[in-house]
Amino acid sequence: MAKDESFDITTGADLMEVANAINQARKEIANRFDFKGVVAEIDYDHGTTRFVLHAQDDYKLEAMWQVVAQRMVARNVPLKNLVRGTPQKASGGTLRQEVTIVQGIEPEVARKIVKFIKDQKYKKAQAQVQGDAVRVSSPSRDELQQVIRDVKAQDWGIELKFGNYR
Helix, strand or coil: CCCCEEEEEECCCCHHHHHHHHHHHHHHHHHCHHHCCCCEEEEECCCCCEEEEEECCHHHHHHHHHHHHHHHHHCCCCHHHEEECCCEECHHHCEEEEEEECCCCCHHHHHHHHHHHHHCCCCCCEEEEECCEEEEEECCHHHHHHHHHHHHHCCCCCCCEEECCC
8 A cells, every 4th residue: 555645734933033033123223213212112022923013103113014024034034924913002192013923824724725625626635634734645746746836826824834745
């Protein structure tokens, strides 16, 4: 009997790279002329999956986001995995915005991926949800590579990683 090959579909960002990108963004914001003398802070605790932007107004908040986004891209942190919350009023007329870092595939997205794979009518490919990942297995490596191509072609709202190829 042929041995099944498999791979895992996951998502996430390297939290060390996130911390480095935020530190670089803090330095750039501290040195920029348009941020001198105004509230412009980034609150981040190492190892957590969220950070908070705190700015004087909408314009400064958007400018801060642009700086953070540039630093994240430079550090290969997928922007699709950063979910911006709605800006909230804070003390002194300032604004706060929470940004969540997606570290695993949410169950509803995982079910959509499994349903998509099953709807494609592959001969022997099987997909199943395993925690915050999706495992795809098949006796044929060619079929698994086709699954990867088809899943990559879709927009799932997050950056997908294909690993553990065995």
